[in-house]
Amino acid sequence: MPTRTAEAKWEGKIMDGRGTMKLGSGAFEGNYSFKTRFEEGVTGTNPDELLGAAHAGCFSMALSGLLEKAGYPPRSIRTRANVRIEKSGPGFAITGIELDTEADVPGIGDDAFLEQAEAAKANCPVSKALSGTDITLKARLKQM
Amino acid sequence: MPTRTAEAKWEGKIMDGRGTMKLGSGAFEGNYSFKTRFEEGVTGTNPDELLGAAHAGCFSMALSGLLEKAGYPPRSIRTRANVRIEKSGPGFAITGIELDTEADVPGIGDDAFLEQAEAAKANCPVSKALSGTDITLKARLKQM
Numbered sequence: 001m002p003t004r005t006a007e008a009k010w011e012g013k014i015m016d017g018r019g020t021m022k023l024g025s026g027a028f029e030g031n032y033s034f035k036t037r038f039e040e041g042v043t044g045t046n047p048d049e050l051l052g053a054a055h056a057g058c059f060s061m062a063l064s065g066l067l068e069k070a071g072y073p074p075r076s077i078r079t080r081a082n083v084r085i086e087k088s089g090p091g092f093a094i095t096g097i098e099l100d101t102e103a104d105v106p107g108i109g110d111d112a113f114l115e116q117a118e119a120a121k122a123n124c125p126v127s128k129a130l131s132g133t134d135i136t137l138k139a140r141l142k143q144m
Numbered sequence: 145m146p147t148r149t150a151e152a153k154w155e156g157k158i159m160d161g162r163g164t165m166k167l168g169s170g171a172f173e174g175n176y177s178f179k180t181r182f183e184e185g186v187t188g189t190n191p192d193e194l195l196g197a198a199h200a201g202c203f204s205m206a207l208s209g210l211l212e213k214a215g216y217p218p219r220s221i222r223t224r225a226n227v228r229i230e231k232s233g234p235g236f237a238i239t240g241i242e243l244d245t246e247a248d249v250p251g252i253g254d255d256a257f258l259e260q261a262e263a264a265k266a267n268c269p270v271s272k273a274l275s276g277t278d279i280t281l282k283a284r285l286k287q288m
């Protein structure tokens with residue numbers, strides 16, 4: 001199995017310094033700072049939305065595999081991850097990630113769908129690694 | 145504090161389907177697939193390198209803050225995250241993340257630097273959330 005890599009560089013102090021984060025594939029490099037991470041309304045990326053993208057991507061792929069195995073290959077799955085970061089003691093903590101998913105899955109009923117969505121939430125590799133935060137799930141079938 | 149968002153979309157089955165991951169800030173949108181995630185030598189992004197970038201970015205920023213608080217504001221910190229994903233039971237697991245960091249910190253000694261690097265590894269928000277995987281650290285001061 002491959003090992004995936006990424007890099008970050010930070011220059012200067014935490015409040016007025018600045019950083020870059022870069023994917024090993026070369027697909028993306030972006031700037032971040034204390035402001036783009038912890039303030040509202042500042043344009044720029046931050047580690048927490050990258051974590052959210054990793055989680056939404058991993059969950060959606062895993063749910064596709066589980067639905068297919070259950071006999072209901074999906075047409076499409078759309079997932080939003082909402083990552084909450086808050087003051088915690090002397091620092092900060094990611095206190096929760098909400099996965100909000102909507103799927104187009106021919107023939108399946110609500111209960112069978114929710115069972116597979118809960119299994120994907122519990123078992124996708126990124127969810128398993130993120131056991132130090134609270135992961136919640138809202139899941140629904142797309143209405144035709 | 146802000147809540148950070150990201151989205152993923154997956155279309156089709158797991159082996160021959162395809163997805164996109166998108167950051168809420170709009171800074172990045174990228175395609176991924178089973179092949180870009182689990183095979184070697186295939187160009188494209190995957191959830192695991194996004195997770196690595198989030199971790200390297202969070203760690204580097206936290207280490208800057210801790211060094212400054214200890215009286216040694218850093219000039220620069222460079223961190224690489226190596227994310228290992230492996231077969232595990234019926235699925236896959238992120239079995240470890242190695243953080244490899246090198247810092248330019250005027251005046252500090254090796255022991256004091258390593259102490260702060262270990263504290264950043266233990267306490268940065270992304271590390272705390274990732275308690276379901278094994279995080280290891282290699283840290284050294286840049287040689288002048």
